[in-house]
Amino acid sequence: MLLFIAGGCGDALIEPGDDASPRPEPSEDDGWDYEPTPATPVEDDEDDEPGTDSEPEPSPISSGFITDPDGGIQSYECSLYEQDCAPDEKCNVWANDGGSSWNATKCVAVDPDPDLVGEQCHVEGSGVSGIDSCERGAFCWDVDPEEGLGMCVSFCQGTDNAPTCDNPREYPAAGKEFCLCLERCEPLLQDCPVGCGCYATEDRFQCVPDASGPDIGLFGDACEFTNGCDPGLNCTNAEFVDCDSTNCCTSFCDLSMPDTCPNDYECQSVYAEGEVVPGYEDVGLCMLPGSW
Secondary structure, three states, X not given: OOOOOOOOOOOOEOEOOEOOOOOOOOOOOOOOOOOOEEOOOOOOOOOOOOOOOOOOOOEOOEOOOOOOOOOOOOEOOOOOOOOOOOOOEEEEEEOXXXXXXXOEEEEEEOOOOOEOXXXXXXXXXXXXXXXXXXXXXXXXXXXXXXXXXXXXXXXXXXXXOOEEEOOOOEEEEOOOOOOEEEEEOOOOOOOOEOOEEEEEEOOEEEXXXXXXXXXXXXXXXXXXXXXXXXXXXXXXXXXXXXXXOOEEEEEEEEOOOOOOOOOOOEEEEOOOOOOOOOOOOOEEEEEOOOOO
């Protein structure tokens, strides 16, 4: 799905029952992978007709439209993956046309006392100036336009065809031209920072700023973006929900608990049979009976 980047994440993590408890270190029992987490390499389908694009089948958490958070980098002065700038510089994204979307890369000086991934950061000028206080390999994301403050997020490592993340609690998100390592999360707990929701990105769930806006993003509301619904809901193809739009918001539900879905909806797994991602076995969505 298309990922709309909007302001909102704070720096205080919310855990169930505790407004300020630190996130625990991953253990061998929590279901996460421990090797650097790769994205699936992009491969050509030998069965496709030349000049045609194969369309993926709709699923409840991926309705067939996903893109870079910036729409794609158009001008490269350096590589975000290779970080091939001078030792005291880093490769960063910026808007070279005066606009509000990242569309280029350039080498910029690394702050003498840089902020680390996960820490609060500041920018010079706007959030797309490319000049920020984050360490090499990271940039200031989700910047408050009034205060100029955001949070340092790591660029993906690896290659554009097979991005990876070193942190075992992160996973590559968005497109291959501008790839971020975002915190994994639990959609049934919604254990993300304030202002973020736990949303589906491909077949995983990651902390992304809530872009639903006031008074929209509720159950049954039309949505356009992955994070266009309130936290605890998912933007789902109309094939699976009763909806007058292409996609609408529906609630996450727990397959291990009694069905709490409203009206004639029923709790169904977000994954097709045999494709469940470890750690998300109980994650379901309220969908029309027989639609999945």
